[in-house]
Amino acid sequence: MNPKGATGTAQRCPWHFGRASEGGHYVSVRWTGGTVAIDDSVAMPNTVSGRTLRDSFWADVESLTFGLARRRGDSVCLGPFEMIRLGPAAVTRRGVKWPIEGGLLARAPGGRLRFETLYGRLVASVEGYQPMLPRALYVLTQLPVHHLWTRMHLLRVRGRQPAPGVPVDPATRLAAAVIDAGVCIAVAAVAGRHRRLGVLLGFTAGYHVACWSGSGRTLGGAIMKQRVVAVDGSRVTAGQAALRLVALPLVALSRRNLHDEISGTDVVAD
Incomplete structure (x- = not known):
């Protein structure tokens, strides 16, 4: 999979979305009839074995969903419900793939799930999958969850080294955070007394995620000459940004940048 190839495929498909970002991140969604093909990738400095990709996939099924999803045989289950049933894994030197055989989220058997290292990227792809949900509902619900989980998984496999840039020291990070807190408090202060808390929470969330x-x-960040990036150097997605914000209070408890570890992000000098 590559951006040029994805664009060429899109010309033969009735519906396509693709977005490239710096750092090797690429997202593509292509529909053909009732089937969907999805590609996600991150920059990958090293080759990862197919066996490692297989094992890390199953490990992250549980860890990245905080235990809500679990492996049962070759199926991804949510409680007693079999959401996706996969066939036996085919492991190669640089990748792994599973056939999609059914489950509550599949309208019919068919398609495959693949992870592989390819041309300096770690690529996750789904091809020939028939979602159970209608397309509009799938795009609004299941697809964003798929993209967020897949991106977090790929960044975990990629790891935090090598760093995506020059790290920023804690004092500079704190100074930027104080400035941003002042901005949010100032906006909330102009709201009515009974609306300040709601405005503060809403503006803080929207401001940081955007x-x-x-x-x-x-x-x-602009004043202190720093920016937030994914650990592969690519732009942070909205899902990552929201996850980073939700995990921000953990910094005070852990005394380390746990919110960056959870969301696959880092702060680098501009």
């Missing part, structure tokens, strides 16, 4: 997933820079 800035982190846009340029990577909040006002504090």
Whole structure:
């Protein structure tokens, strides 16, 4: 899979979405009839064995869903429900693939799930999958969850080294955070007394998610010459940004940048 190849395929498909980002991140969704093909990738400096990709997939099924999803045989289950049933894994030197055989999220057997290292990227792809949900509902619900889980999984496999840039020291990070807190408090202060808490929470969430997933820079980040990036150097997605914000309070408890570890992000000098 590559951006040029994906674009060429899109010309033969009735519906296509693709977005490239710096750092090797690429997302593509292509529909043909009732089947969908999805590609996600991140920059990968090293080759990973197919066996490692197989084992890390099953490990992250549980860990990245906080135990809500679990492996049962070759199926991904949510409680007693079999969501996706996969066939036996075919492991190669640089990749692994499973046939999709059924489950509540599949309208019919068919298609495959694949992970592989390819041309300096770690690629996850789904081909020939028939979602049970209608297309519009699938795009609004299941697809964003798939993209977020897949991206977090790929970044975990990629690892935090080599770093995506020059790390920022804790004092500079704290200064940027103080500036951003001041911005959010100032906006909330102009709201009515009974609305301040709601405005503060809403603006704080929207401000940080929009800035982190846009340029990577909040006002504090721009002033202190730093930005938030994914660990492969690519732009942070909205899902990653939201996850980073939710995990931010854990910094005070852990005394380390646990929110960056959870969301697969880092702060680098601009």
